[in-house]
Amino acid sequence: MEKSYSALDTALEQLRIAAEKLELDPGLHEMLKYPKRTLMVSVSIKMDDGSIKTFLGCRVQHNDARGPFKGGIRYHPNVTLDEVTALAMWMTWKCAVVDIPYGGAKGGVCCNPKEMSKGELERLTRRYTSLILDLIGPYRDVPAPDVYTDAQTMAWIMDTYSQFKGYSVPECVTGKPLSVGGSEGRAEATSLGVMFCVREAAKILGFKMNEARVVIQGFGSVGWNAAKIAYDWGCKIIGVSDSSGGIYCKDGLNPYKVYEHKAKTGSVLNFDGCRNITNEELLELECDVLVPAALENQITKANADKIKAKIVAEGANGPTTPEADKVLNEKGVFLIPDILANSGGVTVSYFEWVQNLTREHWTLEEVKQKLERKMVKAFNDVYKTSKNEEEPMRTAALMLGVGRVAEAIKTLGLWP
Ligand code: GLU
Numbered sequence: 001m002e003k004s005y006s007a008l009d010t011a012l013e014q015l016r017i018a019a020e021k022l023e024l025d026p027g028l029h030e031m032l033k034y035p036k037r038t039l040m041v042s043v044s045i046k047m048d049d050g051s052i053k054t055f056l057g058c059r060v061q062h063n064d065a066r067g068p069f070k071g072g073i074r075y076h077p078n079v080t081l082d083e084v085t086a087l088a089m090w091m092t093w094k095c096a097v098v099d100i101p102y103g104g105a106k107g108g109v110c111c112n113p114k115e116m117s118k119g120e121l122e123r124l125t126r127r128y129t130s131l132i133l134d135l136i137g138p139y140r141d142v143p144a145p146d147v148y149t150d151a152q153t154m155a156w157i158m159d160t161y162s163q164f165k166g167y168s169v170p171e172c173v174t175g176k177p178l179s180v181g182g183s184e185g186r187a188e189a190t191s192l193g194v195m196f197c198v199r200e201a202a203k204i205l206g207f208k209m210n211e212a213r214v215v216i217q218g219f220g221s222v223g224w225n226a227a228k229i230a231y232d233w234g235c236k237i238i239g240v241s242d243s244s245g246g247i248y249c250k251d252g253l254n255p256y257k258v259y260e261h262k263a264k265t266g267s268v269l270n271f272d273g274c275r276n277i278t279n280e281e282l283l284e285l286e287c288d289v290l291v292p293a294a295l296e297n298q299i300t301k302a303n304a305d306k307i308k309a310k311i312v313a314e315g316a317n318g319p320t321t322p323e324a325d326k327v328l329n330e331k332g333v334f335l336i337p338d339i340l341a342n343s344g345g346v347t348v349s350y351f352e353w354v355q356n357l358t359r360e361h362w363t364l365e366e367v368k369q370k371l372e373r374k375m376v377k378a379f380n381d382v383y384k385t386s387k388n389e390e391e392p393m394r395t396a397a398l399m400l401g402v403g404r405v406a407e408a409i410k411t412l413g414l415w416p
Helices: 005-023 026-033 081-097 117-134 151-165 186-205 219-232 255-265 281-285 322-331 344-358 362-390 393-412
Strands: 037-046 052-063 069-076 102-110 141-145 213-217 234-243 245-248 275-277 289-292 311-313 335-338
Touching: 005 026, 005 081, 005 393, 026 186, 026 393, 037 117, 052 069, 052 081, 052 117, 052 281, 069 081, 069 151, 069 344, 081 102, 081 344, 081 362, 081 393, 102 117, 102 141, 102 275, 117 186, 141 344, 186 219, 186 289, 186 311, 186 335, 186 344, 186 362, 213 219, 213 281, 219 234, 219 255, 219 289, 234 255, 234 281, 245 281, 245 335, 322 335, 335 393, 344 362, 362 393
Parallel strands: 069 102, 069 141, 213 234, 213 289, 289 311, 311 335
Antiparallel strands: 037 052, 052 102, 234 245, 245 275
16 A cells, blocks of 8 residues: 655655765755745635624745745645645755745635635735735745635735735735836746757657647646647647546547636536546546646556656645655656756746846747746756766755755854
8 A cells, every 4th residue: 555645755765766866964954844934824804794704824935045935826725734844845956946036935725615605815915915915025035826725816916915015016026917026937937848848858768749649638828828838839749637626538628728618617517528437537648648636646656557658847835745656656657856957947037036126028939038048957957966976856846955955054154
């Protein structure tokens, strides 16, 4: 039986492996196991029916040795403090791997946005922002979107923060709408970063993107945009899924049409010309590229052996357990780990923050070019480390990320 892994178990095991390979000072390893600061909040709001409801939330700041804390805010019914702590730790390594001057943080509120009205979500967001207000700010901690939060959520955060300050502070949050200082290309940045990594990996494995059969788990922001980009690049998308299940079509589907279908019906299921399949079947499809773009713990010891993809590119954070990692590695699957694969999102968040601080606005072309340069460099850094150290891509990425953070801590020294 596989030990059941929480996201935090996975994150701590990954840190242990990196610490061992890096021969990290045990004191430093111990320090990095814990977030620097955690704030738990209870977010009470008035619901549309006049009742009062309280939602538990938190903001976890893992490490800021390399720069201000950075990371998204997640709204989901399964949010726990452990999960957000793991996600904050992954942000620290991610920002270091892609080499942007940030530390790592994450926020979460345990709620079900699917059952809430826009007004309720706005009140929740503003109240939550007011509760974490002392912790965040352009030079302290910069939130962004994550699961079930979006540009609108970020606009409410910006407005709440700005109202408290008394002047407009667009640089306090990233992933905003274009109309209030958002960056061109931010909405699809995570997915474009994933696809740049897939393209680099495909070059190494010797196949062309327009020959690739692609399967995508999750049809939220990351999954849907990845499907769109893959389709535009000429890939054949043979399967996609959302929280209600998956669809399969061996001749390939048009994600734009699936998107319209989901907007109308609420899910990707029962799409014309496709067969409905379960999420488990989706992961096990015969394909070239599998992009898990949903939640944690999707590829486990129970199904890792059945994965047939040549490349697994982790659009989600923490989709693979450490035991599954071993199996995929033994099978020779080319795994592009989350802290590399999905780092395009926070990279364009960084571009947005720089544009806000300098009161500039870059074109979409500029953003895409800069993102491509960052992603290709990060991919090659990780790939070279993997070759030199004879370690899997995940271990290599962790060694790079944890190594850079450890170096920063050593250089800064430990105050007092
Ligand atoms: N939530 C995204 C992630 O997990 C983006 C974070 C950000 O832009 O700060 O990487």
